Amino acid sequence: MKKLILASAIAALAANSATAATIYDDKGLTFKIKGDWQVQLRDNASKSKDAEVEFDDLEIKNSIAYDLGNGLTAYGQLDFGFKDAAEDKQDGDDLEEAYLGMKAHNMSVQVGKMDNAADDFGVEKAIEESLGKDVFHEFGSYKGDDVIRFDADFDVARVAISHELEADGEDSSNNESTEIFVEAGFDAVTLGAAFQTLKETPTSNSIDIWGVSAELDAGFVKFGMDYGVSDQGTSNDDVAMTNLVATFKAAKTTKVSVGYMEHDYDAANKDEEAFYGNVTYKFPTQKNVSVFAEVTHRDDDAGTDYDLDLLAGMRIKF
Numbered sequence: 554m555k556k557l558i559l560a561s562a563i564a565a566l567a568a569n570s571a572t573a574a575t576i577y578d579d580k581g582l583t584f585k586i587k588g589d590w591q592v593q594l595r596d597n598a599s600k601s602k603d604a605e606v607e608f609d610d611l612e613i614k615n616s617i618a619y620d621l622g623n624g625l626t627a628y629g630q631l632d633f634g635f636k637d638a639a640e641d642k643q644d645g646d647d648l649e650e651a652y653l654g655m656k657a658h659n660m661s662v663q664v665g666k667m668d669n670a671a672d673d674f675g676v677e678k679a680i681e682e683s684l685g686k687d688v689f690h691e692f693g694s695y696k697g698d699d700v701i702r703f704d705a706d707f708d709v710a711r712v713a714i715s716h717e718l719e720a721d722g723e724d725s726s727n728n729e730s731t732e733i734f735v736e737a738g739f740d741a742v743t744l745g746a747a748f749q750t751l752k753e754t755p756t757s758n759s760i761d762i763w764g765v766s767a768e769l770d771a772g773f774v775k776f777g778m779d780y781g782v783s784d785q786g787t788s789n790d791d792v793a794m795t796n797l798v799a800t801f802k803a804a805k806t807t808k809v810s811v812g813y814m815e816h817d818y819d820a821a822n823k824d825e826e827a828f829y830g831n832v833t834y835k836f837p838t839q840k841n842v843s844v845f846a847e848v849t850h851r852d853d854d855a856g857t858d859y860d861l862d863l864l865a866g867m868r869i870k871f
Contacts, residue, residue: 573616574871581620588613593866598683598851598859609680609866611635612649626656630667652700659706668696670713670732674747674764676777677796678810680847683827683862688781688794691816693749693762694728710737719755728753743768745779760785764794774801793817808833825853829862841870 573585589610596604611634618628632650637643652665672695675687685691697717704713712735719729730751737744745766752759764781777798785791798812809832816825831847849862 581622583616583618583620585616586614587616588869588871590870591866591868593680593845593864595681595864595866596860596862597681597864598849598862600858600860607864607866608636608639610868611639614650624658627653628656628663629653630663660704662701662703664701666696666698667700667702669694669700669715669717669730669749670702670734671695671715671747671749671762673713673734673736674745674766674779674781675796676766676768676779676798677814678777678798678800678812678831679814679829679849680831680845680866681849681862681864682814683829683849683851684814684816684825685794687779687796688762688764688783688792689732689747689749691794692783692792693760694730694751697728697730699723709739710735719752729755741770741772743770747781758785774799790823791819803832806835806837808835822854825851827851843868 573587575583575585577584589612591609591611593607593609594604595607613633613635615631616628617630618626621627630650630652632648634647634649637647648666650665650667652663652667654661654663671689671693674689677686679686682690689695694717699718700715701718702713702715705711713733715732717728717730728751730749732747732749734747735745745768747764749762750759751762761784762781764779766777766779768775768777777796777800779796780793782793783791793816795815795817796812798810800808800810803809809830811830812828814827814829816823818824827849829847829849831845833843833845835841835843844865844867846865847863851859851862
């Protein structure tokens with residue numbers, strides 16, 4: 554039976570402890586630091602843009618956990634990203650996550666700036682998602698500044714629930730949303746479902762988004778599918794998004810993924826689709842060092858003339 558990992562900060566610490574650098578570990582306090590740096594050469598699908606150096610992930614993650622005894626843990630996360638600064642879109646760093654939480658046995662609650670429960674949804678394996686990662690990332694909301702999130706792990710299933718406060722009148726005021734994500738594993742099959750209700754402003758209509766996903770581990774290849782619908786309320790721009798992907802190991806150090814994405818709009822002449830394929834090689838002596846390449850073909854009903862989207866790059870994690 555597939556063991557699912559609790560999608561909370563403290564569980565992420567435990568799951569990735571082999572790749573995080575432990576700065577301090579004594580008297581019930583653990584401080585770890587992680588990095589995720591990715592640089593690539595990319596010539597994207599737009600005919601009006603030339604090739605450039607892109608920075609996909611330039612992140613430093615700081616994690617602190619206190620053992621309070623009796624199965625209770627207090628933890629905090631402070632993550633900085635430097636992607637926009639590297640591409641001259643802003644000065645300095647960007648605070649990506651900042652939250653505190655408490656974990657008791659298989660449940661946790663955390664409050665602050667973070668990804669919401671909808672971020673856990675999706676199966677795509679693209680390095681650069683030309684049509685977006687999934688229906689929530691493309692047409693909804695997947696993170697916020699005023700988030701309260703609850704996670705629970707029941708061995709064969711896990712549940713995540715989050716709420717983004719409206720914070721009207723405050724500097725952090727933006728979306729107001731509620732999300733729920735459920736995932737369950739049965740031998741080689743994993744099923745998931747998510748729902749979000751979202752208001753972009755206090756006076757705007759609610760947007761309801763839902764999605765379902767399935768993954769099959771056939772041993773030599775893993776298949777994934779997700780399908781989601783965004784109901785735009787009174788708008789005629791309701792859209793369904795489909796992701797299909799297959800991933801297999803060409804060698805012990807080399808992984809290949811091929812996938813298909815589609816946006817199916819209610820409105821005429823707006824549908825879009827993309828096919829992608831990528832390969833990732835991890836160095837056998839240091840698996841946190843990898844090189845990769847990807848090619849994507851994009852098309853739409855509007856008749857836009859796209860080039861192939863080509864990229865190659867390198868990634869280092871610790």
